[in-house]
Amino acid sequence: MKKLYNIKSFSTLLFLIIVVLPVFCGLVYATLYSFEIVGIINSGFTTKHWEDIIQGSAFWSSIGFSFYVAICSVVISLIFALAMALSWKKNLQKGALSTAIYLPLCFPGTVMAFFMFQFLSKSGFLSRLGFASGVLEDINSFPALINDAYGIGIIITSVVLITPFFVILFSNIYHTENIEAYKELATTFGASKRQLLQKVTLPILLKKSSVTIYLFIIFVMGSYEIPLLLGRQSPQMISVATVQKIQRFNLYDIPKGFAMSILYVLIIMSVLLFLYFRNRDYFKSETTK
Amino acid sequence: MVFSCGENKKQEAVDVLSLSWEDIEQQANGKTVTMMMWTGDSKINAYINSFVKPKIKNTYGINLEIIGGQGGNIVQILMTELQASASKSDVDMMWINGETFYQLRQINALFGPWTDKLPNSKYIDFENPFIGMDFQQPIEGFELPWGNVQMAIVYDSAKVENPPMNREDLLNFVKANPGIFTFDNQFTGLTFLKALLIDIAGGGEVLQGDFDEEKYNLYSQKLWAYINQLKPYLWRKGQVFPESVAQMHQLFASGELWFTMSNNDAEVDSKTAEGLFSETSRAYVPDFGTIQNSHYLGITKLSGQKAASMVVANFMVSPEAQLEKMNPVIWGDGTVLNMEALPKDMKAKFQNLPSRTKAPQRSEILHKAHLELAPMYMIKLAEDFRKKIINP
Amino acid sequence: MIKRTLQYGFIISIGFPVVFLLVLSLGRRWAYPNILPEQISFANWEFLQQSDSKLFQAFFVSLGISLCVAVFVTALGFVISKFIAYSQRRNTFLVLAYIPYLLSPVIMAIIFQYYFIITGLTGTFLGVIIAQFLVAFPFGIIIYLNFWNAQLKSMEELSYTLGGSRWQTYKKVLLPLSKNALMLCFFQVFLISWFEYGLTNLIGSGKIRTLTVSVFNFVTEANIFYAALACFLLILPPMLLLYINKRFILFVEKTEL
Numbered sequence: 044m045k046k047l048y049n050i051k052s053f054s055t056l057l058f059l060i061i062v063v064l065p066v067f068c069g070l071v072y073a074t075l076y077s078f079e080i081v082g083i084i085n086s087g088f089t090t091k092h093w094e095d096i097i098q099g100s101a102f103w104s105s106i107g108f109s110f111y112v113a114i115c116s117v118v119i120s121l122i123f124a125l126a127m128a129l130s131w132k133k134n135l136q137k138g139a140l141s142t143a144i145y146l147p148l149c150f151p152g153t154v155m156a157f158f159m160f161q162f163l164s165k166s167g168f169l170s171r172l173g174f175a176s177g178v179l180e181d182i183n184s185f186p187a188l189i190n191d192a193y194g195i196g197i198i199i200t201s202v203v204l205i206t207p208f209f210v211i212l213f214s215n216i217y218h219t220e221n222i223e224a225y226k227e228l229a230t231t232f233g234a235s236k237r238q239l240l241q242k243v244t245l246p247i248l249l250k251k252s253s254v255t256i257y258l259f260i261i262f263v264m265g266s267y268e269i270p271l272l273l274g275r276q277s278p279q280m281i282s283v284a285t286v287q288k289i290q291r292f293n294l295y296d297i298p299k300g301f302a303m304s305i306l307y308v309l310i311i312m313s314v315l316l317f318l319y320f321r322n323r324d325y326f327k328s329e330t331t332k
Numbered sequence: 333m334v335f336s337c338g339e340n341k342k343q344e345a346v347d348v349l350s351l352s353w354e355d356i357e358q359q360a361n362g363k364t365v366t367m368m369m370w371t372g373d374s375k376i377n378a379y380i381n382s383f384v385k386p387k388i389k390n391t392y393g394i395n396l397e398i399i400g401g402q403g404g405n406i407v408q409i410l411m412t413e414l415q416a417s418a419s420k421s422d423v424d425m426m427w428i429n430g431e432t433f434y435q436l437r438q439i440n441a442l443f444g445p446w447t448d449k450l451p452n453s454k455y456i457d458f459e460n461p462f463i464g465m466d467f468q469q470p471i472e473g474f475e476l477p478w479g480n481v482q483m484a485i486v487y488d489s490a491k492v493e494n495p496p497m498n499r500e501d502l503l504n505f506v507k508a509n510p511g512i513f514t515f516d517n518q519f520t521g522l523t524f525l526k527a528l529l530i531d532i533a534g535g536g537e538v539l540q541g542d543f544d545e546e547k548y549n550l551y552s553q554k555l556w557a558y559i560n561q562l563k564p565y566l567w568r569k570g571q572v573f574p575e576s577v578a579q580m581h582q583l584f585a586s587g588e589l590w591f592t593m594s595n596n597d598a599e600v601d602s603k604t605a606e607g608l609f610s611e612t613s614r615a616y617v618p619d620f621g622t623i624q625n626s627h628y629l630g631i632t633k634l635s636g637q638k639a640a641s642m643v644v645a646n647f648m649v650s651p652e653a654q655l656e657k658m659n660p661v662i663w664g665d666g667t668v669l670n671m672e673a674l675p676k677d678m679k680a681k682f683q684n685l686p687s688r689t690k691a692p693q694r695s696e697i698l699h700k701a702h703l704e705l706a707p708m709y710m711i712k713l714a715e716d717f718r719k720k721i722i723n724p
Numbered sequence: 725m726i727k728r729t730l731q732y733g734f735i736i737s738i739g740f741p742v743v744f745l746l747v748l749s750l751g752r753r754w755a756y757p758n759i760l761p762e763q764i765s766f767a768n769w770e771f772l773q774q775s776d777s778k779l780f781q782a783f784f785v786s787l788g789i790s791l792c793v794a795v796f797v798t799a800l801g802f803v804i805s806k807f808i809a810y811s812q813r814r815n816t817f818l819v820l821a822y823i824p825y826l827l828s829p830v831i832m833a834i835i836f837q838y839y840f841i842i843t844g845l846t847g848t849f850l851g852v853i854i855a856q857f858l859v860a861f862p863f864g865i866i867i868y869l870n871f872w873n874a875q876l877k878s879m880e881e882l883s884y885t886l887g888g889s890r891w892q893t894y895k896k897v898l899l900p901l902s903k904n905a906l907m908l909c910f911f912q913v914f915l916i917s918w919f920e921y922g923l924t925n926l927i928g929s930g931k932i933r934t935l936t937v938s939v940f941n942f943v944t945e946a947n948i949f950y951a952a953l954a955c956f957l958l959i960l961p962p963m964l965l966l967y968i969n970k971r972f973i974l975f976v977e978k979t980e981l
Contacts, residue, residue: 054807057800062821062865065858069835083415084439101723127734134731143735145970149962150741151919153936154955158741161748161948166586166756168744174757182588182756183511190572208974258826265828267922268936272943275572276517277723282828282922289834290404293711294435297408304831311826319819366847366931372944399930400941409929412841422847422929578946586756607753608946 070305077302084294092298101284102303106310108278112194112270113263116201117256123202124209128217129244135214147207152200156272159200163188189273196273197280201263208259209252216251217244254322261311281307348638353451357392360640364395367644368409369427371400372578375602379663383656388647394640399423403432403519410441413634421634425641429627430467431707433475436630443631443638445473450646457670463626467704468541475628476645477668479657482701483523483622484597484691490612491590497619499531499558506565512590514567514583516574517722520593523623525713526705529555531620536702543708552713556720563721573722585609595625597697598664600690605661615691617700624701626668651678660688742959748952761949768953779938779950783957786918786934789849793856794914798906801864808865809872818869821862829859830922840927847929855927856920860913867912867975871905911965911972918961 072081077092079085096102127135134140150158162168165185173179189196216222225243234242249256267282274280279287285307288300348356371377380398388394401409406426413421428436436442447453456477458464463477471477487495491512496502506513515521533539533551563570567589574580577593584592585608594600600615629648631641647653651674654667671679687693748754749768751761771777808817824832833855837846845851879901883893899906921936928937935958942951966973 051807051811054804055811058804058808058817058820058865061858061861062824065836065839066824066827066832068839069832072838073835081415083411130727131731139735140731142966142970143738145966145973146738146742146963148973149959149966151921151936151958153919153921153939154745154958155741157939157943157951157955158745161952162741162744166583166588168759171757171759175759182586187568187572190568190575192571211974261826265826265831267828267830271922275575276718282830285834286830286922286926290408293404293715294407294411294439297411300834304834307831308827308835312823315819315822315826319815368930371941372946374945374947377945397931400944401930412838416838416841418841418844420844422931576944578944582946588756610755 066308070308073301073305077298077305079298082298085298092302096299096302096306102306105279105281105284105303106307108194109264109281110260112197112201112280113260115194115198116205116263117260119198120202120206120209120259121256123206124213125245125248127206127210128213128248129240132214132217135210136218144207144210147203150204152204152266152268153272155200155204156269159196159203160189160272163196163199165189190275192275192278194270194274194278194280197266197270200269200273201266205259205263212252212255213248216248220247220251222247254318257314257318261314265307265311348642349446349449351639353449356449356639357643360637360643361393363393363637363640364397365424365637365640365644366397366399366422367425367427367641368399368401368406368423370402371398372576375599375606375663376665379657383662384648384653387653388644391647392640392643394644396644402427406432407435407439407441410436410632410634411439414439414441418634420636421632423632424635424637425629425631425645427478427627428475428630429625430704431710433466433471433628433630434469434707437469437474441633442474443633443635444475446631446638446642447471447473447476449642450476450649452646452649452651455651455669455673456649457668457673459670461703462624462701463668465703466626466628467710468706471628475630476649477626478629478648479665480624480626480668481596481598481666482617482624482694482697483520483527483593483595484600484615484617484697485524485622486584486592486594486600486609486613486615488584488590488610488612489614490610495591495616495618499528499620502618503558503561506562509590510565511567511569512588513562513565514570514573514580514589514591515593516577516580517717518576520577520580520595521573522710522713522717523595523625524593525555525559525717526709527620527622527702528558529709529713530623530702530705532558536621539705539709540703541706543706543712548709548712552716556716559721570721581608584613596663596665597694598660598666598688598691601660601688602662602664604690613690617692617697619700621700621702622697623704624698625704651675651682655681655685658682659685660691661686664688664691666694742956742963745952745956745959748949749956751949751952754948768949778933779935779954779957782933782935782938782954785849785932786936787961789853789856789924789932789934790914790917792853793860793917794910796853796857797860797864797913798910801861801868801909802902802906805865805868806872809869810877814869818866821865821869823862824859825862825866828922829920830926832859833923833926837926846927847931849932852924852928852932852934855923856917859920859923860916863916864909864913867909868905871902876901907969908972908975912975915962915965915973918958 075081079087079089131140135144160167165182165187170179170182170185173185179185222244225247226239229239229243265282266280270280270283274283285300285303288296288303351359385396388396406423406428409423410421463480464471466475485495496505515524529551530536530539532554533547539547574583580589580592581603583589594615597615600609600613603609604611604613629645631638635641649668651669654669657663657665658667667682671682747760750764750766752763752765752767754761771779774780808814811817840846840851840855845854879897880893883897888896919936921940924932924934925937925940935954939951939954939958942954962973
């Protein structure tokens, strides 16, 4: 038994070393740097970078923009996914569609973003089609969908990437939760089609997938490749803005980049804790049932 | 322990510089040199990959490895390495100039002075202020001149008959033709802004020397006022600027823009030969002038391959390599060599290079060349451009 | 009828990017307003015959890195997750694992780049594998934690009661039962690593040229045809996987394995 105990604590230790230690050490370094305690061109302890970041608008507008992009992407995806999962439920289980729906999952963000750029930019494929068919008078009458102020290109790309995921998720929940049976039950009590959707199907699907939905919002907020290719200087998503602070032009901006990354990590951690305490069930184990 | 380690490094640095050139070449044999450079131009990449690399491999047995990166990227890597007291750098040499050189000197990340050691340095025109000074800073043997260029504006002569020659012309032109002119938000665009700043200040002499905050504030205010006048008529109404000069070239090639810019006066020829730009593309320098500057090669202080890097650098400024590089269909990068110092037959070869067909001759635009400003001007312009124009 | 048409339309639009990238990868010169590139040829694809070409190497560098990361995470995650799953503090561990899983990998890379430089791991194959491992491992744990359950535990205990050794229990009981979980973890981690750009580029100092890094290099060079080619190569392995077994291509929490 002693041996088992050792393996157990060894496993725990290994877990801590791999999962916790790197993030912790990284945060320590970033903190020291953001206060200019380390760093060869830094002159000693100062809180000015933190003041700049917290009081300035750049960081908060990046976070705000990232949040806006994430919410839009996830909400639009949910609408499409629910519509598809519910109206095509049989075909999603069998046949060509059931395989085709997986195809977009083969696309990394980088590839989808590159494709969207070539497809939706002013001189992209769609604009060329428009010009050839006479719909467009010239290149400038095509709307700005890439590098635009509202993150339209980023949102479209994210929607295309995550909608299939939600379609599959909903289609699975629909079957594992046996929603069909609930619906039959409700129908016998005289529920209308509309009521079935509003009172039975949607609540079950959304409740069962709620944590996954929140997690996706966080993922989209932190995305890097897509806004790097399709975004613009302002407004900028948080990952791109942070990397840029650390790698561009002004050396004296690097502590600000680190301060931004710490704040971002803290925000994500608090959201996670919030989710954890609100959705204990989700995190509860099968083993302790 | 740490102390002795530092001592060793110093020792080694001294050693390379005290060796004879023959010994350096011998030491370089079989080594791999990692060079970090801007890889945003396929012509330049082709010159490095299909001319420089094989020559160096065959002549000196050195493998040259290229990694992409420029400016802040280089500085950030070297700075973190110094901070982590790394024993060796990931990067041996890099293509730099201006504010990167200034920042690298500030953090003491460059090896030197080493340029006198190179046999080919005797051909270099160090006396020329456009070559021997980098953004108003003496290079002091810490970087080696590699190429010299003057910024030019490229336009499509099928669409633009008389390109605008001064600020007022430009404003009127974009008002009449909105959406077809812009500049990128990196080096090329900033260099264009510098030329405007010099023009507003009333000539190159006014801003010579170290960074002068008072002058900067005075003239940059006028510059931003002018840019704000242009802004509504720029590409995408000045709400967004191309992310890189490569993107701007693409927009020009696809016809979305009528103008693009190049930090290299001869680039229009190579880009047309490549098939990217239309045959009707031309380059010109407006009356307010453009900046002429040089770009350089530096070696990192923590490089483990200083000898081999010096051999590579020596080859890159050899008349042979400079001649190839200057050919307008190869790259079209101006040479840093002093024609008078070259052997006669070499000089003749330079003079017989195929001439530019779409770009003006260097001699015609030389009188419109401005010297670079101190690096702080560029850093400030970049910051204010972001604050006042992109994100007002 | 409308439903059918919509579905077919949908299937075609899903397939369109693949065809589009393929055509673009064969192209040269694509000036506005031409719908198709002026030249279509296999010239860009000739790299396949040259083992010293960048794309050829990038493909194998990517493959090597992704396979290593996937194998390590699958194996180590399996063992460690089992102890965590049955531990009293399971939920604490789970929340800890979610932190790196949720953070943007490129931000992770920024904050621990310093340590990679100290240890001389930047710009090396090993460094990139370790960095990707650190990002993918928590995900592996999360996948496995969905899998361990009371039923499995009692099977394992039964095996011990019947006199099975640890090794026998693993080999004869646990591994066969875990086949699907192992496959899922392996392929999921493989894909994460295969798709990764920001972290790989930062920790690899640009020296480790994976396919995604190549895509970005070609894009900054404004060489869209090579970028399209690299993109096409990037989606090939996942499509192959889809063909073999679509279930391994995505991980949905709380579903039966």
